[in-house]
């Protein structure tokens with residue numbers, strides 16, 4: 037008798053756990069995870085695989101990620117080839133019919149917005165890891181991020197239909213806030229006087245495109261190929277000749293060599309910057325705010341650099 | 352003679368098909384092709400030097416339809432001074448039946464252990480450890496059959512694999528073998544412990560069995576472990592496998608042996624890695640005429656320096672010291688140096704952890 041009761045309670049427990057379990061959403065990047073949190077509220081349990089301080093191009097397909105994908109109700113990927121090195125492996129190994137590439141539980145957001153730098157003509161590996169579908173780093177433009185939020189809201193609405201309207205409302209509010217903020221960020225960047233910047237990889241293309249900054253060059257010799265110290269030095273020397281004032285290094289790349297090289301050259305500033313939402317910059321607003329503030333800081337730093345130079349000359 | 356003709360015919364056919372495929376419209380089919388070349392130079396003290404392509408492999412893979420995908424690969428091995436093409440893997444795999452489950456049928460490397468499931472050109476060292484070579488041959492056990500795998504719906508990672516293959520032959524062989532009394536059957540349990548960026552550990556527990564046509568019973572038990580992670584900003588790898596084999600002939604003494612290898616590897620600077628392979632093998636059941644246990648061992652020690660120019664080109668240099676202690680004999684020592692170049696053309700699917 038007791039055992040029957042026990043079984044009943046165990047079953048009840050599992051059934052209730054199942055019933056109260058929130059739909060599981062797995063996002064490849066933390067930026068996408070932050071959007072789900074922003075518009076989905078407490079309706080979902082969200083896990084981001086790439087945590088925002090790691091290079092999303094290269095990630096080990098760990099069995100713990102496979103386990104997470106195997107239990108997912110929805111997988112949201114950036115797409116445009118960003119996760120090509122690890123996501124297909126996770127999807128194959130997870131064997132979850134709900135989230136395979138052609139199923140309704142799989143969403144790629146990159147192709148929903150206007151893509152930049154789609155290569156013209158044939159590409160091959162001698163050019164490095166060129167993204168054949170164009171630059172995938174779309175979430176670094178606040179305007180495109182707003183559009184992506186709407187796409188995600190629609191998908192979330194299909195999973196929890198009764199809240200579809202509220203997701204849409206949240207996404208629109210999120211988009212509006214980004215649009216408003218963008219105006220302010222545009223003004224601040226224009227006032228900073230920074231017009232030309234070097235990065236490690238073409239990660240900030242969409243951000244620069246939005247804020248009128250030219251990406252004057254990359255530290256990596258080819259996409260995805262790690263640079264040598266010699267290459268970095270030559271890029272920085274060239275840059276300073278062409279009046280580039282800032283080198284922004286994505287925080288998952290090493291900035292030491294660039295900092296050392298730049299210290300030899302006057303009026304050039306190296307800064308390590310976040311390029312994804314992380315535990316430090318919890319929302320997309322925090323992330324953009326830090327990027328804008330770093331660019332703004334050039335004026336202050338320039339003054340300091342000039343004074344330092346003056347002091348040096350006097351000695 | 353017949354066998355050679357068959358192989359030549361097969362190789363020609365394969366190339367014909369591949370070239371037709373590459374010219375034909377394969378757009379929208381998802382067909383991907385990859386070729387890998389494994390080039391090996393060995394200098395042995397005092398005997399010989401070799402300098403040859405150890406293996407060249409061509410693979411085609413694609414979704415077959417909305418439910419299955421497939422792979423076909425052929426490989427040229429160098430044997431007795433001639434490169435011979437032979438069918439390597441050819442299987443159909445499905446993973447859309449129910450959540451966590453997959454099955455494959457055809458010819459494939461058995462889903463056991465670590466090295467057996469990784470193509471030789473993707474190994475972190477150059478040559479197989481002694482125990483692997485003795486039990487599975489130079490590159491692993493390849494056979495025809497059916498294998499199923501299931502990722503259990505648990506809060507932690509536990510994947511269970513089971514398979515049955517023809518078992519006409521076991522290990523590297525060039526004849527068709529003989530029908531076994533009980534075909535090759537095997538199982539594996541794999542789990543994973545995630546310690547964040549610093550540490551990830553995959554563990555496997557394996558069993559393989561077979562009863563040969565002569566009635567000899569074979570049992571192989573194995574434990575494998577792979578740890579990877581980052582300490583002080585550098586990647587490291589620790590890989591190990593321990594195997595124990597028991598063969599029980601229809602009449603006569605049973606044979607029990609054991610071997611393991613350890614391979615710690617550390618990234619020195621970007622793209623350069625240094626590892627040391629230590630391997631050990633012993634026959635536990637060896638007895639002298641009086642029936643007393645006799646100690647014996649083979650062990651090897653091999654520092655290996657690897658340079659990965661990219662994901663598609665890698666160079667390895669190794670020194671290998673081998674020592675064999677057999678009863679009634681003077682210990683035998685060999686020294687050798689190995690240099691390997693591996694390059695990959697075309698697609699290269701992501702590795703397992």
Ligand SMILES: [Zn+2]
Pocket residue numbers: 093167172173237238239
């Ligand atoms: Zn990129």
